[in-house]
Amino acid sequence: MGSLAVHSKKHKVCIVGSGNWGTTIAKVVAENTQEHGDIFEPEVQMWVFEEEYQIPKDSQHASSSPDLASQPQKLTELINTLHENVKYLPNIPLPKNIIANPDLASAVHDATILVFNLPHQFIARICDQLKGKIVPYARGISCIKGLEVSDRGCQLFSDSIGAKLGIYCGALSGANIATEVAQEKFSETTVAYEPPSMDSQHPSPAGTPGASPHGSQLDLTQLDGEMKGRKGGGKKQHLMALPAEYPPLHHTNMTKLFHRPYFHVHLINDVAGVSLGGALKNIVALAAGFVDGLGWGDNAKAAVMRVGIVEEVKFGKTFFGDSVRNATFTEESCGVADLITSCSGGRNFRCAKMAVQEGKKIGEIEERELNGQKLQGTSTAYEVHDFLKTEGKEQEFPLFTAVWRILEGEKRPEDIPDLIDVTARVLSRKG
Numbered sequence: 001m002g003s004l005a006v007h008s009k010k011h012k013v014c015i016v017g018s019g020n021w022g023t024t025i026a027k028v029v030a031e032n033t034q035e036h037g038d039i040f041e042p043e044v045q046m047w048v049f050e051e052e053y054q055i056p057k058d059s060q061h062a063s064s065s066p067d068l069a070s071q072p073q074k075l076t077e078l079i080n081t082l083h084e085n086v087k088y089l090p091n092i093p094l095p096k097n098i099i100a101n102p103d104l105a106s107a108v109h110d111a112t113i114l115v116f117n118l119p120h121q122f123i124a125r126i127c128d129q130l131k132g133k134i135v136p137y138a139r140g141i142s143c144i145k146g147l148e149v150s151d152r153g154c155q156l157f158s159d160s161i162g163a164k165l166g167i168y169c170g171a172l173s174g175a176n177i178a179t180e181v182a183q184e185k186f187s188e189t190t191v192a193y194e195p196p197s198m199d200s201q202h203p204s205p206a207g208t209p210g211a212s213p214h215g216s217q218l219d220l221t222q223l224d225g226e227m228k229g230r231k232g233g234g235k236k237q238h239l240m241a242l243p244a245e246y247p248p249l250h251h252t253n254m255t256k257l258f259h260r261p262y263f264h265v266h267l268i269n270d271v272a273g274v275s276l277g278g279a280l281k282n283i284v285a286l287a288a289g290f291v292d293g294l295g296w297g298d299n300a301k302a303a304v305m306r307v308g309i310v311e312e313v314k315f316g317k318t319f320f321g322d323s324v325r326n327a328t329f330t331e332e333s334c335g336v337a338d339l340i341t342s343c344s345g346g347r348n349f350r351c352a353k354m355a356v357q358e359g360k361k362i363g364e365i366e367e368r369e370l371n372g373q374k375l376q377g378t379s380t381a382y383e384v385h386d387f388l389k390t391e392g393k394e395q396e397f398p399l400f401t402a403v404w405r406i407l408e409g410e411k412r413p414e415d416i417p418d419l420i421d422v423t424a425r426v427l428s429r430k431g
C-alpha cells in the first residue's frame with residue numbers, strides 16, 4: 001500500500017549539463033515534473049556551460065527573431081527566450097519550465113535531485129566546483145557514458161560522483177540516440193538506482209511502470225544505506241537521510257521522473273552493468289565504423305559487435321566482480337540494444353566510418369561534423385587501454401586494444417580480423 005503521508009516539500013531537480021543528451025533529458029524530466037507536481041517542483045534548472053552562439057542566417061529563428069540573429073548571443077539567453085537549445089538540440093521545442101542557468105552554484109541551489117549529463121572529460125572539474133554547493137542529502141543520477149580512469153584504478157562515474165560529493169548516485173543508460181528521444185520516437189532505457197533504505201519510506205509496488213520484467217528489482221528492505229565498495233571503485237560512506245518533509249525517492253518516484261510514453265524506463269540494481277554497457281559500447285562503435293568505412297558490409301560489423309559484447313561482459317566480471325549480471329547486457333536496453341543502436345547510427349560509429357572513408361583523423365571529423373558535440377569513444381579507448389595495460393590484461397581484450405592501436409596509427413582498420421581472432425593470429429604466426 002502506498003503512503004498517505006503529505007509532504008510539505010517537493011523535490012527540486014537540476015540537470016548538470018546541456019549538450020545533445022543533456023538537453024534531451026532535461027526535456028523528458030521537465031515534462032514529468034509538470035505532470036507529477038505532488039512530488040517535484042515544476043521548474044527544472046539546467047546548468048549550461050556558457051558560450052556565445054550565432055543563430056544561422058537560414059534558420060527560422062533568423063526571420064522570426066531578427067534581433068537575436070543579428071549577432072552572437074549567450075546560449076543561455078537563446079535557450080530561455082526561444083525555448084530551444086539552438087546549438088546542441090536544434091529544432092526541438094523545449095518545455096518552458098526548463099531554465100537555462102550559466103551559474104553552477106545557483107543552478108544546483110536547494111536541488112535534491114542532480115542529474116549529471118555532460119561529456120565525461122568535464123565531470124571531475126564540475127564535481128570540484130560543486131563541493132559545498134549542494135544540499136548534503138541530494139541524490140544523483142549519472143547519464144554519462146564513460147569511465148573514470150586514474151592511478152587509483154577504473155571507477156564508474158556514479159561511484160566517483162557519489163564519493164566526491166558525499167551523495168548516493170545511480171546511473172541511467174540505454175539505446176538512446178538523443179535526437180530520436182527528443183523527437184519522441186519510442187525508445188527504452190535502463191536506470192540503476194539502489195536507493196538508501198532511509199529514502200524508501202515505502203517500496204514500489206510490483207507491476208508499477210519500470211518494474212523490471214527480469215526479477216531484478218530491488219528488495220528495498222535489504223539495503224543498508226551505505227554504498228558498496230567495488231573493485232577499482234567506490235568506498236563505503238555514510239549518507240545523510242532525506243528529510244521526511246520530502247516525498248520518498250524509491251523506485252516508483254524515480255520512475256516518475258524519467259518515464260514517458262515514448263521513453264520507457266526499466267529500473268534495476270546493477271549499477272556497474274548499466275554504466276559499463278554505456279561506456280564500453282562507444283569503443284565497439286568505433287570498430288564498427290572502421291569496418292563499415294572499408295565497405296566490408298554487415299557481416300563484418302556483426303563480428304565486431306559479437307566480440308565487443310563479449311569483452312564488455314568480461315571487463316565487468318574481471319574488474320567489478322559478480323555484482324555485474326550477464327542479463328544486464330543481454331536483456332536490458334543498456335546492453336546489446338545500446339550496442340546495436342550505437343553501431344548503426346551513433347556519432348562514434350558515423351565519425352569513425354567517415355574517418356576511414358576520407359583517410360582523415362577521427363578528431364578532424366569530430367570537429368567538422370559535430371558542431372561542438374563530443375565523441376566519448378576515442379577518449380574511452382585510450383582510458384580503457386591505460387587501465388588494461390596497468391593490469392597487464394591488454395591481450396585479453398583484443399578488440400578494445402585493436403581500437404586503441406588503430407587510433408594510435410600503429411595498426412590499420414584492415415588488421416581488425418586478425419587482431420580480434422585468436423585462431424587467425426596463431427595460424428599467421430605458424431605460416
Ligand SMILES: NC(=O)c1ccc[n+]([C@@H]2O[C@H](COP(=O)([O-])OP(=O)(O)OC[C@H]3O[C@@H](n4cnc5c(N)ncnc54)[C@H](O)[C@@H]3O)[C@@H](O)[C@H]2O)c1
Pocket residue numbers: 017018019020021022023048049050088117118119120122143144145146176177178179372373374375376
Ligand atoms: N548525444 C547522445 O545521443 C547521447 C545519448 C545517450 C548518452 N549520451 C552520453 O551523455 C553524455 C553527455 O553527452 P551530450 O550528448 O549531452 O554532450 P555533447 O556531445 O552534446 O557535448 C557538448 C556539451 O559539452 C559542453 N562542454 C563543452 N566544453 C565544456 C567544458 N569545458 N566544461 C563543461 N562542459 C563543456 C557543451 O557546453 C555542451 O553542453 C555523454 O557521456 C554521452 O556519451 C549521449
Ligand SMILES: O=P(O)(O)OC[C@H](O)CO
Pocket residue numbers: 145174175176177178282285338341342345346347348349375376
Ligand atoms: O552518438 P554516440 O555514439 O555518442 O551514442 C549515442 C548514444 O549513447 C546511443 O545510445
